[in-house]
Amino acid sequence: MYSNMTPVAVYLHVPFCSTKCTYCAFNTYIQLEHLIEPFVTALIAEIRLVGRSQPGLDVHTIFFGGGTxxxxxxxxxxxxxxxxxxVYNIYPGAEITLEANPNDLHRDYTTALRQVGFNRISIGMQSANENELQLFRRRHDNDAVARAVTAARAGGFANLNLDLIYGIPHQTLDGWRNTLTQTVALKPEHISLYALGLEEGTAMDHWVNTGRLPTPDDDLAADMYDLATEVLGAAGYDQYEISNWARPGYACRHNLQYWRNLPYLGFGPGAHGFAGGARYSVLLSPQRYIKLLQDVSEDYQFPRAPVTDMFDPVTREGEIADTLIMGLRLVREGIDRETFRQRFGVDLLDVHRAAIDRFTASGLLSVTDERVTLTDRGRLLSNIVFRELV
Ligand code: SF4
Structure with a gap:
């Protein structure tokens, strides 16, 4: 188990958007802007309630995601x-991120964000190609991304991430190369890639199922991933996680907390958390969330709140499995064997010796005295490795 002294990460979910993107299955709602102010009041109530149940926790990263x-x-x-x-002891150098739509980033706004404490912005660029942005029904065009980056820099942000999506119906390798080239030209410190997933209930999924769009081609998506590895590597970005690249020193500390399977608190409708020996989630509906957090007088046991939905205690076996699946996503760090031994009281090789020997012999895993990592080939076949290790 992780130590009680381990600093936590805090995730806060903002479940509002101005428009709905065609691929999106996140817990977010349009035309509910009138609920933003009551939501802020409720979020503050949730923070105070959970914070009161275990005050003074050390916090080293804060991430506002969404939604928008x-x-x-x-x-x-x-x-x-x-x-x-x-309620928390926030480290002076804590990484504090805001996810943003490019259209919302103007100099006055970014300057004020910096003043209230943000030091990192993650911009939803998604593509540099207008036809793809239109297919996604993003509310920004490609020029807006460059303007957003300029506004963020002018506001004092030295740490920017750009999110990109690949594996889009009708997308070509040349189109993807254009997106990568334009992204690199904007000089972000961090780049995250997402392979398009067809999520049930989304417009994109419906269009593919009804033949209005072709099914995304997995082989082409794999070629796009290889191209990204090549282009981003050549531009000096370090691939530190299967889908994430950063300039040296700019790996996302918040996401590293997830990949190292360390504790994080989740606030806001639909947020997930891992703390107090359990995985939990907050209920989805913003209206119910707001209602249940009015006039709360009872005490709740950390990290529960009146809006807690799922609450699943984590077994030692479950925590080991999660630590492996998430840790192996870290390209060079992988699983640090000494850290694993300190956390679980056993050598990783003694937990899964047969599978690790087999995957090492077949060139999918690399094992040294310090760590266990996926090889390049293992990264391509990571699902097979993960299935066996849990
Ligand atoms: S802006 Fe983000 S959260 Fe909102 S609908 Fe689009 S993808 Fe979903």
Whole structure:
């Protein structure tokens, strides 16, 4: 088990968007902007309630995701940060990220965000090709991304991420190369890639199922991944995780917390958490969330709140399995054997010796005295490795 002294990460979910993208299955709602202010009040109530049940926890990363967190005002964020600072010990150099739509980033806004405490912005670029942005029904065009980056830099942000999607119906290798080239030209510190998944209930899934769009081609998507590895590597980005690249020193500390299977608190509708020996989630509906957090007087046992939905205690075996699946995504770090031994009291090789020997012999895993990592080939076949190890 991880130590109680381990600093936690905090994720806060903002479940509002101005428009719905055609591929999106996140817990987010359009035309509910009138609920943003009551949501902020409820979020502050949830933070205070959970914080009161285990005050003074050390926090080293904070991430506002969504949804579209850039719909909130700096003044609303100032109030949320005041609540977080009241109940947690936020490290002076904590990484504090806002996910943003490019259209929302103007110099006045980014300057104010920096002043209230943000030091990293993750911009939803997704593609540099207008036809793909239109297929996604993104509310920004490609020029807006360059303007957003300029506004973020002008506001004082030295740590930017750009999110990209590949494996899109009708996407070509040349189109993807254009997206990668334009992304690199914007000089972000960090780049995250997402292979398009067809999620049930989305417009994109419906269009593919009804033949209006071709089924994405897995082989082409694999070629796109290889191309990204080549282009981003040549541009000096370090691939530190299966789908994430960064300039040296700019790996996302918040996501590293997930991949190292370390504790994080989740606030806001649909957020997930891993703390107090359990995985848990917050209920989905913003309306119910707001209602249940009015006038709360009872005490709840950490990290529960009146809005807690799923609450699943984690067994030692489950925690080991999660640690392996997530840790092996880290390209060079993999699983640190000494850290594993300290956490679980046993050598990783003694837990899965037969499978590890087999995958090492077949060139999918690399084992040294320090760590266990996936090889390049193992990364391509990672699902097979993960299936066997859990
Ligand atoms: S902006 Fe993000 S969260 Fe909102 S609909 Fe689009 S993909 Fe989903």
């Amino acid at each position: 967190p850039s719909l909130l005002t700096p003044e609303q964020y100032a109030r949320i940060f005041a609540a977080l600072r009241d």
